[in-house]
Amino acid sequence: MIPDPTDAIREIKHRLGAESGFDVHRIAEETRRRQRESGRKYLTLPPRRPEAVTAGNHPMQSRGEVKRFEVDDQPSPPADR
Incomplete structure (x- = not known):
């Protein structure tokens, strides 16, 4: 039976991590x-930057903006089925 390469990769990753004290910066x-x-x-690639936000692609609410909803004491209507 062919050994699972995933086990070998995990073993190497663990060995390399242990050699550096599992410190990602040292690794x-x-x-x-x-x-x-x-x-x-x-080959060293430049860091990827997110594309500029266009009119069709924007967050649903701005940072820091908190939307509050009023709560009423009425029960919700039954869901349509």
Whole structure:
């Protein structure tokens, strides 16, 4: 039977994390160091930025705006079925 590659990936991730004390910043720095020392060329992409908000794509309410609804003591009508 072919071993599950997911188990091997998890094992490697755990080993690398343990070597860096499970500190994400140390893990990233160690990865960058390994890339520099490997002599290979790596592609670094610029960070992705969200597209500008257009008239058809906007939040339902502005930040900080709180909508309050009045509460009445009347029961809700039954749902249509």
